[in-house]
Amino acid sequence: MKKTAVHLQNLTKKFNEVTALDNITLEIFNRDFFFLLGPSGCGKTTLLKIIGGLEFPSEGSISILDKDVTRLRANKRNTSMVFQEWALFPHMSVYDNIAFGLKKRKFDKKTITRKVDELLELLHMAGYQNRMPFELSGGQQQRVAIARSLAIEPEVLLLDEPLSNLDLALRQQMRVELVRLHKEINKTFVYVTHDQTEALSMANRIAVMNMGVVVQLDSPETIYKKPKNEYVAKFIGEANEIKGTIVKPNLFVADSGLQIKVPEQDIPTDSRVLFVVRPEEVHLLNQEEELPENHFRARVDTVSYFGRQLRFYVQLVDTGNIFFIDIFSTQLKADIHPNQEVLIGWKPSQTFCFQG
Amino acid sequence: MTARTRKKSSLKYLLPAIPLCVFTLCFFLFPILLMVKYSLHHSLPYGEIERIFTLENYINFFTDIYYIKVLIKSFLLGLAVSVVTIPLGYIVAYALWQSRGLKRKILYICILFPLFTNLVVRLYGWRIILSPAGPISNFLQKTGLAEESVNMLFTWPTIVLGLFSECAPYYILILFSVLTLINPRYIDAAFDLGATRLEAFFKVIWPLSLSGVISGGLIVYIWAFGAFATPTILGNAKHWTLAVHAERQILSLRDWPYGSAFGIIILLFTLLIVFLQTKLLKRKQIYREI
Numbered sequence: 001m002k003k004t005a006v007h008l009q010n011l012t013k014k015f016n017e018v019t020a021l022d023n024i025t026l027e028i029f030n031r032d033f034f035f036l037l038g039p040s041g042c043g044k045t046t047l048l049k050i051i052g053g054l055e056f057p058s059e060g061s062i063s064i065l066d067k068d069v070t071r072l073r074a075n076k077r078n079t080s081m082v083f084q085e086w087a088l089f090p091h092m093s094v095y096d097n098i099a100f101g102l103k104k105r106k107f108d109k110k111t112i113t114r115k116v117d118e119l120l121e122l123l124h125m126a127g128y129q130n131r132m133p134f135e136l137s138g139g140q141q142q143r144v145a146i147a148r149s150l151a152i153e154p155e156v157l158l159l160d161e162p163l164s165n166l167d168l169a170l171r172q173q174m175r176v177e178l179v180r181l182h183k184e185i186n187k188t189f190v191y192v193t194h195d196q197t198e199a200l201s202m203a204n205r206i207a208v209m210n211m212g213v214v215v216q217l218d219s220p221e222t223i224y225k226k227p228k229n230e231y232v233a234k235f236i237g238e239a240n241e242i243k244g245t246i247v248k249p250n251l252f253v254a255d256s257g258l259q260i261k262v263p264e265q266d267i268p269t270d271s272r273v274l275f276v277v278r279p280e281e282v283h284l285l286n287q288e289e290e291l292p293e294n295h296f297r298a299r300v301d302t303v304s305y306f307g308r309q310l311r312f313y314v315q316l317v318d319t320g321n322i323f324f325i326d327i328f329s330t331q332l333k334a335d336i337h338p339n340q341e342v343l344i345g346w347k348p349s350q351t352f353c354f355q356g
Numbered sequence: 357m358t359a360r361t362r363k364k365s366s367l368k369y370l371l372p373a374i375p376l377c378v379f380t381l382c383f384f385l386f387p388i389l390l391m392v393k394y395s396l397h398h399s400l401p402y403g404e405i406e407r408i409f410t411l412e413n414y415i416n417f418f419t420d421i422y423y424i425k426v427l428i429k430s431f432l433l434g435l436a437v438s439v440v441t442i443p444l445g446y447i448v449a450y451a452l453w454q455s456r457g458l459k460r461k462i463l464y465i466c467i468l469f470p471l472f473t474n475l476v477v478r479l480y481g482w483r484i485i486l487s488p489a490g491p492i493s494n495f496l497q498k499t500g501l502a503e504e505s506v507n508m509l510f511t512w513p514t515i516v517l518g519l520f521s522e523c524a525p526y527y528i529l530i531l532f533s534v535l536t537l538i539n540p541r542y543i544d545a546a547f548d549l550g551a552t553r554l555e556a557f558f559k560v561i562w563p564l565s566l567s568g569v570i571s572g573g574l575i576v577y578i579w580a581f582g583a584f585a586t587p588t589i590l591g592n593a594k595h596w597t598l599a600v601h602a603e604r605q606i607l608s609l610r611d612w613p614y615g616s617a618f619g620i621i622i623l624l625f626t627l628l629i630v631f632l633q634t635k636l637l638k639r640k641q642i643y644r645e646i
């Protein structure tokens with residue numbers, strides 16, 4: 001059984017009449033790389049601040065490593081936060097920034113110097129002790145901010161969109177490094193982001209949030225492959241959506257008349273649903289191959305080139321529904337032109353229906 | 357953009373400043389030069405001026421122990437007012453920074469409101485409040501804290517109080533504008549790393565707001581050093597600053613050269629203080645380059 005690092009129970013946070021968090025209960029396990037994923041304004045930062053003790057919940061309780069800390073202020077908690085824009089103290093050198101928390105802990109000077117050196121080493125920043133924050137690039141400031149938080153050896157490291165101010169290349173590099181860092185220091189990380197790629201590629205568990213509630217809490221794979229509802233399916237990854245009705249437990253009929261086989265689910269017949277299929281699950285078919293249950297004739301509308309991948313917009317010949325399809329360029333056998341007629345299809349098991 | 361076009365466009369932006377420059381030249385710089393000239397002349401009885409070059413006014417000033425004492429007292433007054441205003445004003449500025457919504461508006465109005473009233477009127481207000489027949493004296497007598505009426509006028513602390521109430525709004529607003537530049541996240545970050553409220557303040561907010569304290573404090577100091585109305589209205593001859601004496605020399609004793617020399621001396625000391633302050637700030641402010 002896994003140990004619980006952070007346990008939130010019935011947490012509610014109200015700012016005057018705004019409810020930022022609405023009755024959240026969730027458990028973060030020890031050594032998790034835990035992600036809070038959701039759109040802007042859904043309450044991610046607020047939740048993180050409550051874990052760190054920088055905000056207090058209106059209702060509910062929070063415990064860290066089985067100790068109730070609901071009323072403890074940030075300086076009494078064993079957590080540390082890396083802020084969205086890093087918030088390095090601008091009047092202190094890199095050394096002083098990292099040593100800030102250590103000086104509080106009554107280490108002697110030699111120990112502090114050694115620890116700062118070690119941390120800078122760990123974050124590939126050795127030799128930067130005497131720089132001022134404004135003399136550092138964004139990526140370097142980011143590392144210093146992480147080092148400063150790690151210096152106090154927190155049980156839980158809280159990261160609030162730490163990579164959102166970096167360019168794409170640096171962001172990708174830092175993602176890999178953060179995963180490495182997590183492995184190396186073996187502590188619980190709670191990471192806030194609105195970037196699904198970040199969450200899917202780094203997390204071992206993700207809580208998808210919307211408007212102050214946790215909508216789904218699962219592993220990245222489950223979140224992507226088995227989204228619990230329409231919201232998660234749309235927020236994570238891209239999707240073709242069609243409105244229609246379930247006429248039989250395994251048959252969906254779109255408003256356009258398109259009939260699609262779907263996996264059997266316990267949705268009452270004749271209820272309105274949204275049918276969803278991901279663009280990479282729709283394939284271009286070859287007449288000679290064995291055809292999947294769902295296959296339709298379609299006309300290519302546009303082709304967009306994305307380097308390693310192509311996106312086709314196609315329109316079904318019979319019912320006029322529009323789909324977009326992603327295909328790796330290497331998998332494409334022959335050139336495909338707009339207006340060409342093709343056969344598309346997908347396996348029922350790769351699709352979802354959500355009651356609306 | 358090339359250097360040349362940039363130069364051109366910056367010249368263009370200077371154009372609207374020309375009227376102000378002309379105004380300053382005519383009504384500020386020119387009178388000062390005139391005063392410098394006067395201060396180097398010899399004065400005759402009955403306010404006449406002999407237009408010869410002499411340094412006697414300055415020599416007289418710096419060899420007259422009475423005026424040296426006045427100078428020192430003016431310095432001390434500046435110091436006393438700064439010592440009172442800097443911490444008290446800081447508390448108000450900090451409260452203003454931390455407050456939101458209606459609370460901030462009310463605080464803002466309370467700070468600005470005194471500036472809407474004429475200074476002399478405000479000083480006479482103080483005179484009424486602090487006089488032996490005033491409300492404070494009455495209150496002290498009624499509660500038995502004082503046996504007879506109390507006169508708080510014409511004392512040093514009263515002058516300091518008067519100057520404090522004059523300078524504080526300017527100091528608070530300057531400091532507040534510096535505080536608003538500080539990311540409030542720094543306080544969170546300091547808490548998060550284990551600092552107490554006081555430590556967060558003294559290690560992070562105070563050093564970051566120091567430039568505001570210094571420039572605001574400087575204005576307070578200069579204001580009190582060159583104060584004229586307050587020592588005249590709330591004090592008597594022994595509290596007079598150099599500025600009051602300058603006015604006396606010119607308007608009462610009709611010694612223009614000597615009075616002008618006083619004025620120039622005040623100006624020179626003020627410039628010296630400003631100069632020292634810019635030195636002080638330059639070293640403290642490197643991190644501002646972000």
Ligand SMILES: Nc1ncnc2c1ncn2[C@@H]1O[C@H](COP(=O)(O)OP(=O)(O)OP(=O)(O)O)[C@@H](O)[C@H]1O
Nearest residue numbers: 015018019020039040041042043044045046047194
């Ligand atoms: N101090 C506050 N006072 C009033 N309302 C607040 C305060 N802090 C947050 N809120 C509100 O709470 C809600 C959640 O805010 P929060 O900062 O947690 O969002 P977020 O998910 O972190 O968004 P983003 O991705 O944009 O950072 C928002 O509606 C916000 O307006």
Ligand SMILES: [Mg+2]
Nearest residue numbers: 044045046160
């Ligand atoms: Mg946020």
